[in-house]
Every structure is written in C-alpha cells, then in structure tokens.
Amino acid sequence: MxxxxxxxxxxxxxxxxxxxxxxxxxxxxxxxxxxxxxxxxxxxxxxxxxxxxxxxxxxxxxxxxxxxxxxxxxxxxxxxxxxxxxxxxxxxxxxxxxxxxxxxxxxxxxxxxxxxxxxxxxxxxxxxxxxxxxxxxxxxxxxxxxxxxxxxxxxxxxxEPTIEDWTAWAVRSNVPPELIAFLRFRPDLLSVKKTSRDIENAPSPRTWGFVARTMPVVPKSLELISYAGSVGEGAATELMGFLGIYRQLPSPDAILLSPDTAPIPETPAALYAVATALAAYATDANFDRVVTYTERMIAAGCREFAALLVRDAVRRTPDIQNSHAFIRAQGGEIGKIIRGE
Structure with a gap:
C-alpha cells in the first residue's frame, strides 16, 4: 500500500x-x-x-x-x-x-x-x-x-514523495525560495527513477536537498556543473532556465516598496517565483503590504498563487497570524483562501 x-x-x-x-x-x-x-x-x-x-x-x-x-x-x-x-x-x-x-x-x-x-x-x-x-x-x-x-x-x-509534503518541509527548513518555486512549477522532477547504471545522481528529495545546501555558496559560473552533479544534467538545465526567469523578476523588496503598482507576472513560472519569494520575505511588520499585493493577485485571476503565498508565509512565520493585517484580511478574499473556501 x-x-x-x-x-x-x-x-x-x-x-x-x-x-x-x-x-x-x-x-x-x-x-x-x-x-x-x-x-x-x-x-x-x-x-x-x-x-x-x-x-x-x-x-x-x-x-x-x-x-x-x-x-x-x-x-x-x-x-x-x-x-x-x-x-x-x-x-x-x-x-x-x-x-x-x-x-x-x-x-x-x-x-x-x-x-x-x-x-x-x-x-x-x-x-x-x-x-x-x-x-x-x-x-x-x-x-x-x-x-x-x-x-x-x-x-x-x-x-511516495509528494510536492505538497516536500514544500511544507522546505518552507519550514528555509530552503531557498527559488528552488521551492521551481519544483512547484515542475513537480514531476521532485523524484525521478534512475534508469542508467552510470555513476551519476538523479532527482530525489535527498539530492534536491544537496542543491538547497549548495545554492548559497556555489559560484555563479559553476552552478550548472554543481547542480548537474546533484540531480543530473537534464534537471539542472531546467533549473538554470528557471533561475534565469527568477532573477529578472522584481525583487521582493521592490514589491514591498510599491505593492500597489508592482507588476504581477503573467506566466505560471514567474507567478510561482514571485509568490514563493514574497512569502519568504513576509513578516508581521510588513504583512499589510503583502496583503495589498496578494489582493491584487486575486483580482488578476491568480487566486491559486495568492493561496501559495499566504500559506507559505504562515508556515514560515507563524507569528504573522497575530498581526493586525492578517486579522483584518480574514474578512476578505484572503480569509476565504485561509479557510480553504
């Protein structure tokens, strides 16, 4: 079973x-x-x-x-x-x-x-x-x-691993948000059966864990080599493509400075990236700005990504639930997301 x-x-x-x-x-x-x-x-x-x-x-x-x-x-x-x-x-x-x-x-x-x-x-x-x-x-x-x-x-x-359980662990463990966003975008790469007997790694929760630990220290010029050694060349190449998108998006700091006007991405890959990154920056002190941007995401038809943002923020920083912004948001669309409605 x-x-x-x-x-x-x-x-x-x-x-x-x-x-x-x-x-x-x-x-x-x-x-x-x-x-x-x-x-x-x-x-x-x-x-x-x-x-x-x-x-x-x-x-x-x-x-x-x-x-x-x-x-x-x-x-x-x-x-x-x-x-x-x-x-x-x-x-x-x-x-x-x-x-x-x-x-x-x-x-x-x-x-x-x-x-x-x-x-x-x-x-x-x-x-x-x-x-x-x-x-x-x-x-x-x-x-x-x-x-x-x-x-x-x-x-x-x-x-059998699932992206939901891995994500919950990754958020609690402070895995880099760009890696969480990538595997949400490509959940089929979380665990891939190795078919070759060559001496190389294949994607699995364990090997993605190695990627997470090396991300903060690997030189940019060696990223593909390092990640390919952890999860295989195919998965590493896709990750590098995603990171190219991620690094061109507005930073979480820029979004929080202007939550009323910061652009909302249109592609799923970019939406995963922004939602996951912003959740990692959310605190009880800035959650009113996060709410402003999240409500704009909902209005733009990105309810699924707004839900990821709010849930990740709460998982990573449970004290957010005590903030005035979070309590006020309970009466609107964000409250429906929190309640699973």
Missing part, C-alpha cells in the same frame, strides 16, 4: 508507541530515514540506527563466550544489540537498507523481530522495530527480503 510522507508520519506516530513494527519500502533518497528520525523526536524515543548490509549474523545473536565453569557457552551481546538490550528509555531500533542485507543476516533478525529475544537476552518492552528498504527495481543492490522476515512486521507500506 502506498503512502505519502504525512500519512507515514501519522502511521508511525500511532504504531511506534504501541510497539508494532513497520517496514517501509520506496526508492532511494525520498526521506524514509528522515521521517523515522522525526517520529522518534515527536514520540520521545531514542533512535538506534543499524545497517544490516554491513553486519554479520553474530551481530544479531551476540558472540559465543565460554562460561566460567567450562560447561558450555553463552552469547554475549555487543554493539547495537547490547545498546538495545540495556536501554532504559523508549527506543526505535531502525534497520536501514534491510533489503540489501544477506539472507543469513536477515534470518538472524527474525528471532529479534518476533520473539524479541536472542538466547538469554530479551529486549525491553520499550524497544520498537522500524525497517526500511529500497525496491528491487531501484538499482540499489536489493535482492529481496525473506518472506518470514516480512511477515514479522505488523504492516508494510511503500512511501
């Missing part, structure tokens, strides 16, 4: 405290690990990340060690197993890239997943398993997961 990031977050938030293990599948770089980390923080759990692909079966069983009387041997836990067995706080044990692990390592996980113990060592009740894996078709070295291992999970879901 396919889920979007918001649905996966809600599912894990319900299942983790109830100690129900979940297996998440999906293509590389779409945020599986990040969502698990967010859920751990939201539910007050510590997070233990294991990578079974580099493990040996003994990592899940413990090392055999002769008993003091010489009558036999016991398995002593070490590493991640020792940390989980001895944990005293609620813990998510996250098995990342489980599908890349050898069958022997996967088999060693079965006893932990179902019986929650290995030898004489039982896991505390506050430990919950979450696992993630890419799919066989993702060129990620996944050979599959043993059916008995799959059946140990309470549910198996496939994560």
């Amino acid at each position: 396919k889920v979007n990031p918001a649905q996966l977050t809600e599912l894990l938030t319900a299942f983790v405290p109830a100690r129900h293990p979940v297996l998440v599948t999906g293509s590389p770089g779409i945020g599986k690990s990040d969502i698990v980390d967010q859920v751990a923080k939201a539910t007050g759990h510590d997070l233990l990340i294991s990578h079974p692909v580099v493990e040996d079966p003994t990592d899940s069983k413990g090392l055999p060690f002769p008993s003091s009387d010489g009558a036999g041997a016991k398995h002593l836990p070490f590493g991640d197993l020792e940390r989980a067995v001895n944990s005293t706080q609620p813990l998510i044990w996250f098995l990342d890239d489980l599908g890349q692990a050898s069958p022997a390592v996967q088999a060693a996980k079965m006893q932990l997943l179902l019986a929650r113990r290995v030898g004489d060592h039982a896991l505390p009740d506050h430990v919950t398993f979450v696992a993630a894996t890419n799919r066989r078709t993702d060129n990620a070295g996944v050979s599959g997961i043993l059916d008995p291992v799959i059946s140990r999970f309470a549910t198996v879901v496939e994560l």
Whole structure:
C-alpha cells in the first residue's frame, strides 16, 4: 500500500508507541530515514540506527563466550544489540537498507523481530522495530527480503514523495525560495527513477536537498556543473532556465516598496517565483503590504498563487497570524483562501 510522507508520519506516530513494527519500502533518497528520525523526536524515543548490509549474523545473536565453569557457552551481546538490550528509555531500533542485507543476516533478525529475544537476552518492552528498504527495481543492490522476515512486521507500506509534503518541509527548513518555486512549477522532477547504471545522481528529495545546501555558496559560473552533479544534467538545465526567469523578476523588496503598482507576472513560472519569494520575505511588520499585493493577485485571476503565498508565509512565520493585517484580511478574499473556501 502506498503512502505519502504525512500519512507515514501519522502511521508511525500511532504504531511506534504501541510497539508494532513497520517496514517501509520506496526508492532511494525520498526521506524514509528522515521521517523515522522525526517520529522518534515527536514520540520521545531514542533512535538506534543499524545497517544490516554491513553486519554479520553474530551481530544479531551476540558472540559465543565460554562460561566460567567450562560447561558450555553463552552469547554475549555487543554493539547495537547490547545498546538495545540495556536501554532504559523508549527506543526505535531502525534497520536501514534491510533489503540489501544477506539472507543469513536477515534470518538472524527474525528471532529479534518476533520473539524479541536472542538466547538469554530479551529486549525491553520499550524497544520498537522500524525497517526500511529500497525496491528491487531501484538499482540499489536489493535482492529481496525473506518472506518470514516480512511477515514479522505488523504492516508494510511503500512511501511516495509528494510536492505538497516536500514544500511544507522546505518552507519550514528555509530552503531557498527559488528552488521551492521551481519544483512547484515542475513537480514531476521532485523524484525521478534512475534508469542508467552510470555513476551519476538523479532527482530525489535527498539530492534536491544537496542543491538547497549548495545554492548559497556555489559560484555563479559553476552552478550548472554543481547542480548537474546533484540531480543530473537534464534537471539542472531546467533549473538554470528557471533561475534565469527568477532573477529578472522584481525583487521582493521592490514589491514591498510599491505593492500597489508592482507588476504581477503573467506566466505560471514567474507567478510561482514571485509568490514563493514574497512569502519568504513576509513578516508581521510588513504583512499589510503583502496583503495589498496578494489582493491584487486575486483580482488578476491568480487566486491559486495568492493561496501559495499566504500559506507559505504562515508556515514560515507563524507569528504573522497575530498581526493586525492578517486579522483584518480574514474578512476578505484572503480569509476565504485561509479557510480553504
């Protein structure tokens, strides 16, 4: 069953405290690990990340060690197993890239997943398993997961990224507005399946994240090279074309200086750019000017872009909702946008 990031977050938030293990599948770089980390923080759990692909079966069983009387041997836990067995706080044990692990390592996980113990060592009740894996078709070295291992999970879901969830994250994370605007304009480039086995990147939420982090520092002369190395040449070329439009538009400062007369773009690409950029500049102090320009956008038939502007501004700066301009705007067209009417 396919889920979007918001649905996966809600599912894990319900299942983790109830100690129900979940297996998440999906293509590389779409945020599986990040969502698990967010859920751990939201539910007050510590997070233990294991990578079974580099493990040996003994990592899940413990090392055999002769008993003091010489009558036999016991398995002593070490590493991640020792940390989980001895944990005293609620813990998510996250098995990342489980599908890349050898069958022997996967088999060693079965006893932990179902019986929650290995030898004489039982896991505390506050430990919950979450696992993630890419799919066989993702060129990620996944050979599959043993059916008995799959059946140990309470549910198996496939994560699919959406531009809405990515945008909400990007606004909260102060991703450059020009990148948010571009991916809104070209949402099909948020995640693209890699078909080549060449050593190159493909567009994904993870690789767009690299673009976001390098945008403030990459020299203008090296932008195409840098972005192509992050998301591939095709996506990078389209981004550069969009940035050419973005950089020729009126700046947010210029719009806020003259919100009554500042030009309103006519093309979708330019409208996405202006709406996203202006939202990034909005504050409770200047929101009266933002309202003036937004009302002009609505009057010009650009209601969808006005809605993006207002919603982004509130997401980025929640205090705007306490401003006099925001409260006054509730009685007009902007209020209808806020209420989803």
